[in-house]
Amino acid sequence: MSVGRFNHNGVWAIYQFEIARALRTLGQSLVAPVISTSLYFIVFGSAIGSRMREVEGVSYGAFIVPGLIMLSLFTESLSNASFGIYFPKFTGTIYELLSAPVSFLEVVLAYVGAAATKSIVLGLVILATANLFVDVQILHPVWMILFLVLTAVTFSLFGFIIGVWADGFEQLQIVPTLIVTPLTFLGGAFYSISMLPTAWQKITLFNPMVYLISGFRWSFYGQADVSVGVSLAATFGFFALCLVVVGWIFKTGYRLKS
Amino acid sequence: MHSEKSAVAERDRRGEPGVGDRVLEIRGLGKVYAGGERALEGVDLDIRRGEIFALLGPNGAGKTTLISIVCGIVTASEGTVSVDGLDTVRDYRRIRPRIGLVPQELHTDAFESVWATVSFSRGLFGLRRDDRHIEKVLRDLSLWDKRKERIMHLSGGMKRRVLIAKALAHEPEILFLDEPTAGVDVELRRDMWELVRGLRTGGVTVILTTHYIAEAEEMADRIGVISRGRLILVEEKRELIKKLGKKQLRVELQEPLEALPAELGDLQVALLSEGHELELTFDANDERTGIPTLLRRLGELGIHYRDLSTRQSSLEEIFVSLVSERTEPRGAEAAP
Ligand SMILES: Nc1ncnc2c1ncn2[C@@H]1O[C@H](COP(=O)(O)OP(=O)(O)OP(=O)(O)O)[C@@H](O)[C@H]1O
Ligand SMILES: [Mg+2]
Numbered sequence: 100m101s102v103g104r105f106n107h108n109g110v111w112a113i114y115q116f117e118i119a120r121a122l123r124t125l126g127q128s129l130v131a132p133v134i135s136t137s138l139y140f141i142v143f144g145s146a147i148g149s150r151m152r153e154v155e156g157v158s159y160g161a162f163i164v165p166g167l168i169m170l171s172l173f174t175e176s177l178s179n180a181s182f183g184i185y186f187p188k189f190t191g192t193i194y195e196l197l198s199a200p201v202s203f204l205e206v207v208l209a210y211v212g213a214a215a216t217k218s219i220v221l222g223l224v225i226l227a228t229a230n231l232f233v234d235v236q237i238l239h240p241v242w243m244i245l246f247l248v249l250t251a252v253t254f255s256l257f258g259f260i261i262g263v264w265a266d267g268f269e270q271l272q273i274v275p276t277l278i279v280t281p282l283t284f285l286g287g288a289f290y291s292i293s294m295l296p297t298a299w300q301k302i303t304l305f306n307p308m309v310y311l312i313s314g315f316r317w318s319f320y321g322q323a324d325v326s327v328g329v330s331l332a333a334t335f336g337f338f339a340l341c342l343v344v345v346g347w348i349f350k351t352g353y354r355l356k357s
Numbered sequence: 358m359h360s361e362k363s364a365v366a367e368r369d370r371r372g373e374p375g376v377g378d379r380v381l382e383i384r385g386l387g388k389v390y391a392g393g394e395r396a397l398e399g400v401d402l403d404i405r406r407g408e409i410f411a412l413l414g415p416n417g418a419g420k421t422t423l424i425s426i427v428c429g430i431v432t433a434s435e436g437t438v439s440v441d442g443l444d445t446v447r448d449y450r451r452i453r454p455r456i457g458l459v460p461q462e463l464h465t466d467a468f469e470s471v472w473a474t475v476s477f478s479r480g481l482f483g484l485r486r487d488d489r490h491i492e493k494v495l496r497d498l499s500l501w502d503k504r505k506e507r508i509m510h511l512s513g514g515m516k517r518r519v520l521i522a523k524a525l526a527h528e529p530e531i532l533f534l535d536e537p538t539a540g541v542d543v544e545l546r547r548d549m550w551e552l553v554r555g556l557r558t559g560g561v562t563v564i565l566t567t568h569y570i571a572e573a574e575e576m577a578d579r580i581g582v583i584s585r586g587r588l589i590l591v592e593e594k595r596e597l598i599k600k601l602g603k604k605q606l607r608v609e610l611q612e613p614l615e616a617l618p619a620e621l622g623d624l625q626v627a628l629l630s631e632g633h634e635l636e637l638t639f640d641a642n643d644e645r646t647g648i649p650t651l652l653r654r655l656g657e658l659g660i661h662y663r664d665l666s667t668r669q670s671s672l673e674e675i676f677v678s679l680v681s682e683r684t685e686p687r688g689a690e691a692a693p
Binding site for chain 2: 102108109113119120191192194195196197198357
């Protein structure tokens with residue numbers, strides 16, 4: 100009675116468990132982000148946007164859609180994945196995970212897969228919501244999906260790492276609120292980098308979020324702050340970095356086993 | 358009789374496991390936690406297939422640590438654990454589906470329903486969904502009526518049952534119960550014992566830890582005593598009981614005796630306290646204890662006595678003396 104090469108029942112059990120958790124808190128996991136996105140549209144899109152000129156041929160309301168989706172994708176992937184693995188550590192139920200015939204990579208696959216699924220669905224829901232307010236075009240749908248999935252997976256991996264590292268609930272919040280959200284706001288979620296003074300443009304290029312947002316926006320409107328190739332490379336680079344860190348956790352058993 | 362023997366021989370020839378064989382083998386197991394605290398040292402232990410083994414020891418002795426290493430929750434600092442010759446670290450994917458663990462602490466998913474959390478465990482251990490098995494487990498544990506309840510609404514005893522159900526969801530061959538009756542009322546304790554016996558009948562090997570000697574006596578086939586991270590005694594319960602069966606009768610004499618009278622030579626009598634006391638050792642389980650004989654002969658010999666007392670060394674006493682024996686020399690060892 101061995102589990103064989105791949106414990107698909109085990110991975111599926113964790114995946115379902117995580118999805119069920121989201122469904123149980125549907126308000127928190129879906130309704131809240133939709134409401135806050137709508138608020139963004141009302142404030143930025145309608146109230147301010149009506150006084151703003153178009154950004155490179157796209158209405159301001161439509162221009163901010165990709166940035167808004169990215170912002171939600173970043174924060175929701177992080178919080179979902181970090182909470183998913185942190186909570187069993189906190190309650191002690193992780194004993195079961197550690198004593199089960201699942202490999203660390205299977206655990207990562209299940210948690211990250213579930214968190215990414217949730218944020219992809221969320222991203223699509225936000226896109227649909229946005230479509231109610233403004234006219235959204237998607238020039239390169241395949242690329243759009245690729246960026247969406249890759250970003251969701253990468254930030255879910257990142258969130259998983261944070262969840263493993265965290266020692267308390269406050270620490271779960273540190274990275275999303277102190278690093279990711281500010282960098283996203285400064286990274287051109289709501290404006291084009293070209294609108295900034297030249298010196299700021301240079302500095303902004305050190306912000307990794309610029310590349311992720313820019314590539315995603317390109318898939319919508321065909322316009323980008325940096326070339327798409329660079330965006331894609333940056334996204335893959337970040338993904339690879341997270342994989343390396345996860346691999347290191349795996350090797351050392353860091354913070355999961357005593 | 359004959360056919361039974363040849364069946365065993367046949368099984369041995371084919372290398373198949375049988376009842377009573379060694380199923381779990383622990384060698385030189387040691388653990389030093391990150392803080393530098395040594396929790397286990399040089400533990401060697403064999404568990405036989407189908408037995409109930411009770412691990413007895415005071416708080417902090419290392420019982421949970423030992424179980425946690427076997428189950429893969431804690432990494433050993435030294436030593437090995439194997440199940441049917443397979444290393445529990447290297448071959449964990451083959452070993453772990455066969456092992457179930459009920460932890461000491463009530464770690465539960467508060468928001469989950471009983472049914473969901475128990476089915477989850479089955480899947481996690483790599484098994485296909487089987488609602489009938491889950492139903493059976495829940496019924497056996499009197500949890501069926503509670504299957505739709507969220508765990509946080511259950512009492513502590515019910516939560517403990519849920520943890521047992523989770524551990525049984527994947528039909529393990531070896532079950533670890535870490536203090537299954539801690540904080541549990543008398544009725545549930547009886548139920549628990551029943552359950553464990555039922556499991557054993559079904560061929561499951563059970564290893565349980567406890568502080569209660571009565572529990573070990575009631576349940577176990579063999580008993581191991583652990584103290585300060587060392588396994589200091591492993592014995593058949595029957596052997597222990599036999600030792601326990603020995604009682605002593607002390608007879609306090611009015612006048613001290615120079616030597617033991619020859620007339621008492623055929624009895625198990627010794628002269629103690631410089632001739633002030635006689636001690637008769639007898640087996641309480643025997644029909645003839647020898648007490649009436651001794652007292653009659655003393656009367657015939659004109660030996661007067663002041664007082665009589667009997668005593669029995671209980672498992673409790675053996676346990677306490679073993680544990681304290683191991684505690685004291687520590688300081689002495691430290692001095693060169
Ligand atoms: N995670 C840990 N980190 C550091 N030290 C630990 C850890 N877990 C246990 N210990 C220490 O290891 C020793 C053995 O603990 P363990 O929990 O194995 O004892 P136990 O026999 O199960 O005790 P109890 O009967 O109280 O459950 C104790 O001194 C304890 O403080
Ligand atoms: Mg313990």
